[in-house]
Amino acid sequence: MRNPQVRCIISGLLLVYLLMVPTGCVANLLVLGANHDTIDHGSAQQKILQIDGRAVECWVARSPGAVGREPAAFSLMFTGKGGRVDQWIVAVANAWEDKPIEVWGMNYPGSGGSDGPVELKLVSPTAVGAYDALRKVAGSRPIFLQGASFGSAVSLSVAARRPVAGLILHNPPPLKQLILGNYGWWNLWLVAGPVAMQIPDDLDAIANARATTAPCVFILSGADHLVPPRYQQLVVRAYGGPARIIDLPGLGHDAGLPHEAAEELGRDQQWLWDAAGIRSPAESKP
Numbered sequence: 001m002r003n004p005q006v007r008c009i010i011s012g013l014l015l016v017y018l019l020m021v022p023t024g025c026v027a028n029l030l031v032l033g034a035n036h037d038t039i040d041h042g043s044a045q046q047k048i049l050q051i052d053g054r055a056v057e058c059w060v061a062r063s064p065g066a067v068g069r070e071p072a073a074f075s076l077m078f079t080g081k082g083g084r085v086d087q088w089i090v091a092v093a094n095a096w097e098d099k100p101i102e103v104w105g106m107n108y109p110g111s112g113g114s115d116g117p118v119e120l121k122l123v124s125p126t127a128v129g130a131y132d133a134l135r136k137v138a139g140s141r142p143i144f145l146q147g148a149s150f151g152s153a154v155s156l157s158v159a160a161r162r163p164v165a166g167l168i169l170h171n172p173p174p175l176k177q178l179i180l181g182n183y184g185w186w187n188l189w190l191v192a193g194p195v196a197m198q199i200p201d202d203l204d205a206i207a208n209a210r211a212t213t214a215p216c217v218f219i220l221s222g223a224d225h226l227v228p229p230r231y232q233q234l235v236v237r238a239y240g241g242p243a244r245i246i247d248l249p250g251l252g253h254d255a256g257l258p259h260e261a262a263e264e265l266g267r268d269q270q271w272l273w274d275a276a277g278i279r280s281p282a283e284s285k286p
């Protein structure tokens with residue numbers, strides 16, 4: 001091995017493996033991460049929950065249709081790796097337009113105002129705890145789940161364990177398969193193998209997709225290099241309930257929705273709304 005650059009890379013990977021993998025630090029940092037940036041949360045309202053003895057930061061926003069009236073439904077959203085819900089919660093709520101809905105978002109352990117530690121094993125139990133807290137507020141009203149990237153895996157974990165009215169999932173990753181198949185070759189699987197083994201079973205998106213029967217809208221980016229389409233399709237094909245797909249050919253992982261796709265999402269939100277048996281705003285008027 002005469003190439004000094006190759007020797008340096010492999011030596012570095014071995015050092016990471018020896019120092020961090022046994023403690024699970026690699027998976028926690030690479031897959032979950034942490035975010036303490038200062039973020040403009042707009043009109044969203046902060047809500048601190050106590051889950052398993054830890055403070056969990058949630059942010060709440062209402063759709064235009066829920067301003068000045070009680071929401072007819074609720075949604076719980078989860079962001080991608082290293083993301084914060086306070087950055088997106090108002091935009092997500094506004095996307096429901098005239099449908100009266102209140103959207104909650106949960107920041108992951110160790111991000112924003114949520115207590116640490118930053119550990120993958122805490123994510124699903126914390127997310128289920130946030131759902132349970134929301135259910136106390138929602139009562140019998142429907143709860144939807146929304147997730148982007150890593151947040152899709154979290155949404156599926158909740159949906160497999162609690163009753164939900166429907167889901168909207170953007171670029172869903174099957175974490176173990178993605179890490180091994182797409183990120184293993186460049187590190188000779190020295191890091192990818194152990195990291196994949198440290199993904200908790202409760203974040204297995206494929207198993208959770210099979211166990212979920214609520215209607216789902218999948219938003220799939222065709223030029224996503226972070227979660228390539230073939231991996232997104234593993235989750236879609238495993239899904240156990242009725243599904244609609246919004247294809248975004250040529251768009252990358254973090255691309256926003258073009259106008260036509262946003263209109264299609266509006267129609268699919270109406271599909272979820274109707275499937276949940278919620279009366280439209282016009283029908284609710286005396």
